[in-house]
Amino acid sequence: MSDAMRDMADLFDRALLKVLKDGRTIIGPDGEERNIDATAADLNVIRQRLKDCGMTVATEEASPIKNIVEEMRRRQLRIGPPDANDDREAV
Numbered sequence: 001m002s003d004a005m006r007d008m009a010d011l012f013d014r015a016l017l018k019v020l021k022d023g024r025t026i027i028g029p030d031g032e033e034r035n036i037d038a039t040a041a042d043l044n045v046i047r048q049r050l051k052d053c054g055m056t057v058a059t060e061e062a063s064p065i066k067n068i069v070e071e072m073r074r075r076q077l078r079i080g081p082p083d084a085n086d087d088r089e090a091v
Contacts, residue, residue, distance in 0.1 A: 020038050
């Protein structure tokens, strides 16, 4: 992967991590800005990014995608395939 592609992937991963951690700013019906948690669509993009990268275990010490995995685990969001005994929704 070229340096430019790696930089672009890192920027994308950092943006996804920011949405996961901080949510996103929207304009409400009253015209005021407000912050909301990551939406189902946001979580689906993050899930697909992890899947596309073949993420099962993050190995690099300092990596934006590893931070995404850690944040999802901290929030107890399942990353892997569904467990028959787990009734939480997969991300």
